Amino acid sequence: MTASVLITADDLRALLAGGAGIRILDVRYRLGFTDGHEDYLAGHIPGAVFADLEADLAGHGEPSDGRHPLPSDAALEEAARRWGIGQGQTVVVYDDSRSLPASRAWWALSRAGIADVRVLDGGLGAWRAIGAATEEGEVTPPRGDVVLGRPGATDVLSTEQVAGWGGVLLDARAPERFRGETEPIDPVAGHIPGARNLPIADLLTDDGRFRSPEEILSAFEVVGAAEEVPIAAYCGSGVTAAQLALAGALIGREVTVYPGSWSAWSNTPGRPIEVGAVPAEEDPLDE
Template sequence: MRNFLSVDELIAMQTQGAPVRVIDVRWRLDRPDGYEDYRAGHLPGAVYVPLDTELSTHGRADEGRHPLPSTATLQAAARRWGIHAGDLVVAYDDAKGISAARAWWLLRQAGVEVRVLDGGLRAWTAAGHELSTDDVVPETGDVVLDEIGAGALSIDDAAAFPASGVLLDVRAAERYRGEIEPLDPQAGHIPGARSLPTLRHLDAEGKVLDVETLRTTLAEAGVTAGTPVAAYCGSGVTAAHTALVLAEAGVDAKVFPGSWSQWSNTPGRPVATGSEPG
């Protein structure tokens, strides 16, 4: 099953009257609240989704920056977005699909048919389509979600994963090596993890590369057919994008949602540095 949707495909579906719900998941580390950006211009009919409150929850530092929401919280949010049983959800952002992928990862676990708009807002405007500035408030949906969480690793699962599969650290390579750490208390990576920054899977326009190129890049990191794979990042958002890319390449992957923010805030967890897994 495809996991990305082009602008032309989205427009064709909407023109044909298909049950499509578009969600705007504008979020960045430097601007976690994307509501004002949404109001400045969004795809017509798109509902704004706050990642920090509807696609994650918050607790102690040793739980990470973006723990999973409960299924009940996600279901209430999905109904607020106007999602009904049988709808196709299309998520987009203005950050190369990174935050939209978080919605994809959660909704996919919940049994919702979901895609990510390839190239996001940039692709929409580059194709000459107009933006809207209204605040879309749809009628409440009735979707019933499956229980989420089966696609997630605990911190102990992540620690043990390299012994039986490939654990990918998808942050920037310098953070993996421990040369810099702008957000968390320790620099480095989980011992045994391999570095594969998620941006390697995208072109200059933020669109996903072709499947054969993806598979070649993944194979270089040790990901081949039948290999168990999991991904982590800083706080469990970017890792969902790698899971999205892996799914596009035909590989099912798990995500460690606590990621480095949980690992580095948990006393006693070992830390590796340098370019090798350790």
């Protein structure tokens, strides 16, 4: 994949002005706040349909499954049709939270076979910054006819598979959570043994846009995520890990996601836990 997974606000406005038949999804969501629907109703990109991360882009299970396990393949297809996505249609996703939930939507829909899913770089803030119009109220599109693939669990990692992972394992959480100094949500603080910390914030600018491919590539290589080694990612609950996978796509690096992430690992009895920073002199390729 290439940088085409991102779209600028100017390019999106031009597509809409030209009558391009794209489907836009508003994926506003913040942990501990609302589902974003009220904010969506108050103002969104014209034609955008609201997509609920908790209800449609995540499943529900036991604590050992994590807070945001994958929805079933059938459930995701039903949601995609309800959003009005047609077969072969380009989809643009955005949010107002540094492209975090939008990245989950990009990842879920891309792995299910939608060939052209793009994330609005900078989200709703970038759209408003160019003076583009918004509209209020609900958009209820005609039902779509998209047929999604059935990837199941073929291209993601389970807790057992993570325990035996032979490549580089990246932890996308903030450094203090990685080191185990604080844990505001999950039952245990720390990180998965052998993981390397690559905070997603390091890959974004202050206004929530992705940094240049050169900067992202450098950040990956600093933590040992070189081109020739398998790369996997986790976070708190599988949402930020999807954003790290998107960052990997921008530089041509395939990143396998552990959807259960720390919320699953820390809720599975008997799983080992490390705390503290990884020693600087430790070579990740020699682990």
